[in-house]
Amino acid sequence: MKNLPLIFCGVFFTIAFSWTGLILTSQIQYGRLERATASEDETTLYPLQMSGAAIRGKDVYIAQGCLYCHTQQVRPRHQGGDIERGWGQRYTVARDYILQERVLLGTMRTGPDLADIGTRQKSDEWHYQHLFDPQLTSPGSVMPPFRFLFEQVPVGETVRMDAIKLPADYAFAPRPGFQWVPRQEASDLVQYLHSLRLNYNSPESRLEE
Amino acid sequence: MAISDPTHSSQTPEPGAVPPARAGQIDASLKTPVLFFFACAVLWLLLGSALGVISAIKLHAPEFLGNVEALTFGRTRSMHLNIVAYGWTFNGVFGISLWLMHRLGRVELRNGWVAILGGGLWNVAVALGIGGILLGKMTSVEWLEMPKEVAPLLAVAFLLIGTWNVVGFARRAPGHVYVSQWYIIAAMFWLPMLYCVAEMMILWFPARGTVQAITNWWFAHNVLGLWMTPVGVAAMYYLIPKVLGKPIHSYYLSIIGFWSLALFYNWAGVHHLIGGPIPVWAQSAGIVASIMMVVPVLVTAINFHTTTYGKENWRIIWNSPTLRFVVFGAFNYTLSSFAGSAMALREVNRVTHFTNFTVGHAHHGMYAFVAMVYFGAMYFIMPRLLGREWPSAALIKIHFWLTAGGIFFYVLVMSIHGILQGMAMNDATTPFLEISRNAMVWNGLRTAGGTAMTLGHVAFAVHFFWMLRGSAASRRRTAPTLFSSAVPVEGGAR
Numbered sequence: 001m002k003n004l005p006l007i008f009c010g011v012f013f014t015i016a017f018s019w020t021g022l023i024l025t026s027q028i029q030y031g032r033l034e035r036a037t038a039s040e041d042e043t044t045l046y047p048l049q050m051s052g053a054a055i056r057g058k059d060v061y062i063a064q065g066c067l068y069c070h071t072q073q074v075r076p077r078h079q080g081g082d083i084e085r086g087w088g089q090r091y092t093v094a095r096d097y098i099l100q101e102r103v104l105l106g107t108m109r110t111g112p113d114l115a116d117i118g119t120r121q122k123s124d125e126w127h128y129q130h131l132f133d134p135q136l137t138s139p140g141s142v143m144p145p146f147r148f149l150f151e152q153v154p155v156g157e158t159v160r161m162d163a164i165k166l167p168a169d170y171a172f173a174p175r176p177g178f179q180w181v182p183r184q185e186a187s188d189l190v191q192y193l194h195s196l197r198l199n200y201n202s203p204e205s206r207l208e209e
Numbered sequence: 210m211a212i213s214d215p216t217h218s219s220q221t222p223e224p225g226a227v228p229p230a231r232a233g234q235i236d237a238s239l240k241t242p243v244l245f246f247f248a249c250a251v252l253w254l255l256l257g258s259a260l261g262v263i264s265a266i267k268l269h270a271p272e273f274l275g276n277v278e279a280l281t282f283g284r285t286r287s288m289h290l291n292i293v294a295y296g297w298t299f300n301g302v303f304g305i306s307l308w309l310m311h312r313l314g315r316v317e318l319r320n321g322w323v324a325i326l327g328g329g330l331w332n333v334a335v336a337l338g339i340g341g342i343l344l345g346k347m348t349s350v351e352w353l354e355m356p357k358e359v360a361p362l363l364a365v366a367f368l369l370i371g372t373w374n375v376v377g378f379a380r381r382a383p384g385h386v387y388v389s390q391w392y393i394i395a396a397m398f399w400l401p402m403l404y405c406v407a408e409m410m411i412l413w414f415p416a417r418g419t420v421q422a423i424t425n426w427w428f429a430h431n432v433l434g435l436w437m438t439p440v441g442v443a444a445m446y447y448l449i450p451k452v453l454g455k456p457i458h459s460y461y462l463s464i465i466g467f468w469s470l471a472l473f474y475n476w477a478g479v480h481h482l483i484g485g486p487i488p489v490w491a492q493s494a495g496i497v498a499s500i501m502m503v504v505p506v507l508v509t510a511i512n513f514h515t516t517t518y519g520k521e522n523w524r525i526i527w528n529s530p531t532l533r534f535v536v537f538g539a540f541n542y543t544l545s546s547f548a549g550s551a552m553a554l555r556e557v558n559r560v561t562h563f564t565n566f567t568v569g570h571a572h573h574g575m576y577a578f579v580a581m582v583y584f585g586a587m588y589f590i591m592p593r594l595l596g597r598e599w600p601s602a603a604l605i606k607i608h609f610w611l612t613a614g615g616i617f618f619y620v621l622v623m624s625i626h627g628i629l630q631g632m633a634m635n636d637a638t639t640p641f642l643e644i645s646r647n648a649m650v651w652n653g654l655r656t657a658g659g660t661a662m663t664l665g666h667v668a669f670a671v672h673f674f675w676m677l678r679g680s681a682a683s684r685r686r687t688a689p690t691l692f693s694s695a696v697p698v699e700g701g702a703r
Contacts, residue, residue, distance in 0.1 A: 081634060
């Protein structure tokens with residue numbers, strides 16, 4: 001084993017072996033997986049396509065690094081308490097991710113799982129408050145504030161529908177005559193969160209009753 | 210088969226062979242490139258640790274730099290990881306591997322300027338990539354956060370640097386090939402293959418769905434396993450027998466260790482996806498490979514710990530800055546690898562997955578093993594390149610105790626907290642916010658551990674540049690800087 005070509009062959013073989021075994025085999029097994037109907041009498045194909053706003057919102061999610069505290073995967077009952085905790089009515093399977101150009105499974109749960117957040121929390125108002133200052137909705141949370149995704153605009157004649165409702169004597173209250181409203185990024189991000197739903201049956205994993 | 214001295218000083222060159230260059234000449238040819246890589250590594254280490262501490266503080270004080278978009282947690286954490294990986298560790302690997310490869314091959318480095326050019330490009334590319342993360346161009350793919358546009362620059366830079374290890378190996382003086390050379394040459398081939406495949410299949414031409422995730426963890430785990438670990442193990446195989454002045458316990462075992470590592474580490478990365486939306490057979494393959502990692506680790510552990518065993522050896526280890534760091538690293542290689550195997554078991558993973566336990570484990574491997582061995586190697590190599598000694602034993606002591614103590618405390622805190630966190634998360638009756646609130650105290654302790662390590666790095670950096678500048682204290686010393694002057698100075702015992 002003294003010469004370079006022989007060592008190189010061994011080194012190349014070991015890495016080619018794992019690449020073939022893990023990645024190429026997976027690609028052959030399910031790299032061309034397609035959308036499917038939830039059951040035989042239905043026509044809607046799942047997973048659904050995301051809206052334009054949700055796709056833009058995903059870019060915000062990626063750029064802010066939400067992934068580092070939030071996973072997007074629900075483990076089966078035998079592998080953790082995810083389903084008991086209400087993070088999804090079924091475990092996630094490979095087919096759920098086939099439309100995603102960037103898969104954001106995550107590996108750390110400093111915050112809760114978001115695979116099904118669109119079903120769990122439907123309120124825009126809650127999301128805006130939570131992003132603006134997590135302490136408003138979730139006292140004691142360790143999530144950082146994302147106030148930079150909001151801006152102050154003059155109140156004018158009417159209060160905007162999406163203006164954040166803040167408590168009295170609040171530390172980050174807007175200037176007098178102004179209101180905090182979400183910038184485009186914040187509203188896109190919320191649309192993305194709404195799009196994360198695990199509310200359909202998949203041929204590989206069915207919703208629990 | 211048995212080989213006593215990694216430098217083969219006792220061997221006579223084969224008839225007709227070019228006489229091996231003398232150590233001094235080899236060191237002279239390596240001086241500028243290796244010093245360049247080490248200096249870059251140390252500067253990145255300072256920046257990377259600062260960002261680590263900032264990230265840690267954010268986990269118990271969310272308003273700390275809270276409203277600064279460029280420094281939101283997701284970005285500081287990613288900058289921390291990429292700086293310590295691509296900045297500190299890669300530069301460390303480049304410097305250490307070039308030096309080991311040419312010393313063991315007993316040849317001078319020719320065309321060192323190409324390696325320096327590559328090193329310049331590498332560090333510029335990393336700086337651009339970090340800037341990209343700062344400004345929101347992050348990819349959110351773990352271990353590949355830098356914008357994909359810097360990948361070609363990194364690839365070219367790697368080629369300009371890594372090639373010299375291959376050339377150095379090909380040009381080596383005749384004689385036995387030592388196991389350290391195997392590890393280094395393998396790492397030089399593995400890393401570019403891993404990196405190019407991962408960049409292509411995740412960022413440039415994304416594979417469908419979770420095939421990306423499998424590729425991601427095949428890559429990320431193997432950066433540690435097939436790049437940083439081999440060079441760390443290579444350094445240990447060189448430095449432990451060298452400083453102790455005795456042969457490695459069993460050269461035969463080291464060969465088994467090499468091939469079993471090559472075979473099993475490759476497959477282990479999927480354990481990051483246990484319970485995830487990937488085929489169960491792939492998860493099982495990852496679990497099996499992770500358990501099989503016991504083989505190379507046990508073999509290497511037997512070799513290192515048997516070689517270092519003995520009262521006289523311990524005295525040398527305790528007094529040699531190099532060995533104090535390296536043997537600390539060797540112990541933690543064993544410990545963190547066994548912990549890693551255990552964490553892949555489904556029963557354990559059920560609790561530790563998605564918690565601070567994993568983060569603690571990552572630091573156990575990357576720091577308590579890899580970084581500590583690299584520090585030890587730098588303590589050994591620097592005096593040989595500069596022809597002068599480390600100016601202050603006290604600074605080395607401060608460095609050792611702050612980093613060793615800091616990482617021990619950090620891993621302990623993260624492991625205990627991770628288990629508590631995991632058990633609480635699996636118990637649906639505990640509200641999530643309660644788990645969050647309970648984490649604050651633990652995360653505060655974590656910041657304390659991180660701060661200690663960072664202060665240790667400051668001591669190291671001050672010492673490093675003080676020595677580089679050539680202080681009077683460092684020129685005055687004629688004997689190696691040891692922790693106790695009462696110890697008889699042996700051959701190369703620094």
